[in-house]
Amino acid sequence: MNSFDLRRRLTNTLMTTLMVGAALAVITPLGIIFVHILKMGAGSLSWDFFTQIPKPTGESGGGMANGLAGSALMIGLASGFGLPVGILGAVYLNEFGSTRFATAIRFSADVLAGIPSIITGMVAYTLLVVPMKGFSALAGAVALALIMIPIVLRTTEEQLKMVPGTLREASLALGVPLWRTSLKVTLVSARSGIITGVLLSIARIAGETAPLLFTALGNQFWSKKMTEPMAAIPLQIFNFAISPYDDWHKLAWAGALVLVVIMFTLNLTARYFGSSRHQG
Amino acid sequence: MNPKLKLEQLNIHFGSSHAVKDVSLEFPANTVTAIIGPSGCGKSTVLRSINRMHDLTPSARVTGRVLLDDADIYDRKVDPVAVRRRIGMVFQKANPFPAMSIYDNVISGYKLNGRVNKSTMDEIVESSLKRVALWDEVKDRLKSSAMALSGGQQQRLCIARTVAVQPEVILMDEPCSALDPIATLKIEELIDELKEQYTVVIVTHNMQQAARVSDFTAFLYLGELIEFDVTKKIFTNPAQTRTEDYITGRFG
Amino acid sequence: MSDRVSVAMTDRRVIKGDTIFKGIILALASSIILILLIMIFEMVKESLPAIQKFGGRFLIGREWDAVQGEFGALDFLYGSVLSSLLAILLATPLSVGAALFITDIAPRKVGNFIAPVVELLAAIPSVIYGLWGVLVMAPWLQQSIQPWLVEHLGFLPFFQGAPYGVSMMAAVFILMIMIIPIITSITKEVLLAVPVSQKEAAYALGATRWEMVRLSLIPYARSGVLGAVILGLGRAIGETMAVTMVIGNTPQISLSLLAPGYTMPSVIANEFAETTSKLHASALMEVGLILLVVTLIINVMARLLIWSVTRGDTGARA
Incomplete structure (x- = not known):
């Protein structure tokens, strides 16, 4: 073997080792974080977490029941605003998608998806909090909906595109109007893929904190109305994590574990729907 | 005899390409007309213009007239959806709705339009499936998926789905091209029965099939109608040399 | 004929249904453009008082004094740019290496396991990275890494000062961890x-694996990878919660990575809910506007690059 070949082989071995090393360097910290969340979260989680609201500083115990309820309410309302826009907007792109206007919509959606969520929060603040003279869960839900729309739009469009054109034709040739064909044939055929996109978008907004800072604001107590400040799990994790109290840190870890479990459940369910797509 | 369906100087453009040029044809009621020609000659394009399927392609432009019972289906006042209820279509590849059962597929034209009445539905499903000679094969598994059927059965199911909405004209776009000879034979027998009640237009690249099933044959070449006559005449004594060249296999 | 009911072809009801439907979905789809325009418009409108008052001074000024009504954002710009650039510098080689490992080195089973795990980690909310950063990583940096750096590399300007834990370094690390997935x-x-044919062509010439990567993969994928890196940069610049929790939130310009800093999203997160004056709110809006413009530019660039690579396989339906 000549020295040229030897050098080539050594370079190859070296670079391969570096790539393996990079993979390890990527996986390790992520693994450590995951283990910490599991360990610290499991150690702090109790029944109280799901039933109690936070205790005042200095008292131990308490939970994040109000945050869980607040998150659920705001996600629900955000989905109510965001899903119709995202899904039916995608139907438009799928049916009339070859125009310049449609390209502009796709481009806007991609740009929207890249805007930092804290800016979405600022805009929701000026459009809703200022005129309504107060922080509110409603403003929080709108901010979350704005984040959700571009995600749902693009994933739904991808799924609709995969529905064979022959099915639309079959329906139209039966004398079914376009709108019924779109809703009952195209959308229904793509439903499992659309569910995937919806679940992923819900997972995304469930963990959003920044857009809620100046909209829902957070609340130490139960909130009764959507027009009042409301607690949310990510907000509570943030506030408790930067507090100096050990008890609150524990609650934050428990909240993180619950959030991660919700997140992974949504993601894995989404993957399940995504993979069963081809079985119709 | 007044034709059921009539094309008058039909021209179809896709963007800048002129796919169908000045085609005029008449289809008498209760007959089968075959449109033949080499691939790319515009035969499917003509067929799809008869129930306004080109409306869905933004770049397509159809001019001329298509008369159904002397009414122009391209008239501005005419609703393409209503046209398609009177002129059904069967496609090249069987396309049953995958998420629906056999039963739901047959009745889908009604269900998708929101008109449902259980006992009428049962009747329509049974008579439509009997019409396409599929009833005995599937009557015990009406609720199972349509995708479990064989290719030929799926195509007959699609025909049942089309006859279920009681059209007057049935367009068939190479309905047997994906089927084996036995399944093809069954569809051909079916076409012969369908003409008792419907006016059938079939596009095919298979000349033997055209000779077997049709009463009239139109030969299209490069978007132009070369010859239209009684099928027997076209295949035994064509007037045009290009027709003769094509049916004797000298080109295409 | 039979008992079939002949449908009049000029039935207007159906046309109406389709027209209404088309109107609704058109309105909903258009609202996306409208949302984007409204967001940009609102940010500009609300920033105007600060823009008119400070002009270009806003970008180079270092005074951030809500009481005196004097606002300059240079310290936040510096913090944002430095933390994002360093994070991307560290994350890029690791990410590309890991991606190559997944696609071309790892046995298929290992790759099929790691890839979804990495994607799952991208879904963890940033507040949780922040929680881990402030409660686990920062104390660890303070007790082990930073003292060692001060002792051995303290002669460099980058590693001077007392180890606080929460610092520019912590922000860089947490951002790196977050954008790697x-x-x-x-x-x-x-x-x-x-295309596999590209790889096979290289192997057929007798190339080693690394030579195949260098000859076939890298030239072919270069602009796409660059797009991915720019997209990561956009995420890093806009990242709010995790950075706010670990960077120390002190407006200053220091070469030392051990010193605390401040970023554009962090100052908004900390101050916007409790502004003291209209001008203060407007100044924060202008910080947001700068952030918006920067991320818009970054995203458009990244999209164009990624589109240019993957356009081939995401063509419209025939």
């Missing part, structure tokens, strides 16, 4: 889009 998964997609 993003860059890795996009890079993986881009690498998988390289």
Whole structure:
């Protein structure tokens, strides 16, 4: 073997080792974080977490029941605003998608998806909090909906595109109007893929904190109305994590574990729907 | 005899390409007309213009007239959806709705339009499936998926789905091209029965099939109608040399 | 004929249904453009008082004094740019290496396991990274890494001062950890889009694996990977919660990575809910506007690059 070949082989071995090393360097910290969340979260989680609201500083115990309820309410309302826009907007792109206007919509959606969520929060603040003279869960839900729309739009469009054109034709040739064909044939055929996109978008907004800072604001107590400040799990994790109290840190870890479990459940369910797509 | 369906100087453009040029044809009621020609000659394009399927392609432009019972289906006042209820279509590849059962597929034209009445539905499903000679094969598994059927059965199911909405004209776009000879034979027998009640237009690249099933044959070449006559005449004594060249296999 | 009811072809009801439907979905789809325009408009409108008052001074000024009504954002710009650039510098080689490992080195089973795990980690909310950063990583940096750096590399300007834990360094590390999954998964997609024939061509010439990567994969995937990196940069610049929790929130310009800093999203997160004056709110809006403009530019660039690579396989339905 000549020295040229030897050098080539050594370079190859070296670079391969570096790539393996990079993979390890990527996986390790992520693994450590995951283990910490599991360990610290499991150690702090109790029944109280799901039933109690936070205790005042200095008292131990308490939970994040109000945050869980607040998150659920705001996600629900955000989905109510965001899903119709995202899904039916995608139907438009799928049916009339070859125009310049449609390209502009796709481009806007991609740009929207890249805007930092804290800016979405600022805009929701000026459009809703200022005129309504107060922080509110409603403003929080709108901010979350704005984040959700571009995600749902693009994933739904991808799924609709995969529905064979022959099915639309079959329906139209039966004398079914376009709108019924779109809703009952195209959308229904793509439903499992659309569910995937919806679940992923819900997972995304469930963990959003920044857009809620100046909209829902957070609340130490139960909130009764959507027009009042409301607690949310990510907000509570943030506030408790930067507090100096050990008890609150524990609650934050428990909240993180619950959030991660919700997140992974949504993601894995989404993957399940995504993979069963081809079985119709 | 007044034709059921009539094309008058039909021209179809896709963007800048002129796919169908000045085609005029008449289809008498209760007959089968075959449109033949080499691939790319515009035969499917003509067929799809008869129930306004080109409306869905933004770049397509159809001019001329298509008369159904002397009414122009391209008239501005005419609703393409209503046209398609009177002129059904069967496609090249069987396309049953995958998420629906056999039963739901047959009745889908009604269900998708929101008109449902259980006992009428049962009747329509049974008579439509009997019409396409599929009833005995599937009557015990009406609720199972349509995708479990064989290719030929799926195509007959699609025909049942089309006859279920009681059209007057049935367009068939190479309905047997994906089927084996036995399944093809069954569809051909079916076409012969369908003409008792419907006016059938079939596009095919298979000349033997055209000779077997049709009463009239139109030969299209490069978007132009070369010859239209009684099928027997076209295949035994064509007037045009290009027709003769094509049916004797000298080109295409 | 039979008992069939002949449908009049001029039945207007159906046309109406389709027209209404088309109107509704058109309105909903258009609202997306409208949302984007409204967001930009609102940010500009609300920033105007600060823009008119400070002009270009806003970008180079270092005074941030809500009481005196004097606002300059240079310290936040510096913090944002430095933390994002360093994070991307560290994350890029690791991510590309990991992506190559997944696509071309790892046994298929290992790759099929790691890839979804990495994608799952991209879904963890940033507040949780922040929680881990402030309660676990920062104390660890303070007790082990930073003292060692001061002792051995303290002569460099980058490692001077007392180890606080919460610092520019902590922000860089947490950002790096957060954007690695993003860059890795996009890079993986881009690498998988390289035609097998390209790889085979290199191997057929007797290339080693690394030579195949260098000859076939890298040239083919280069612009896509660059797009992924720029997209990661956009995420890093806009990242709010995790950075706010670990960077120390002190407006200053220091070469030392051990010193605390402040970023544009962090100052908004900390101050916007409790502004003291209209001008203060407007100044924060202008910080947001700068952030918006920067991320818009970054995203448009990244989209164009990624589109240019993957356009081939995401063509419209025939």
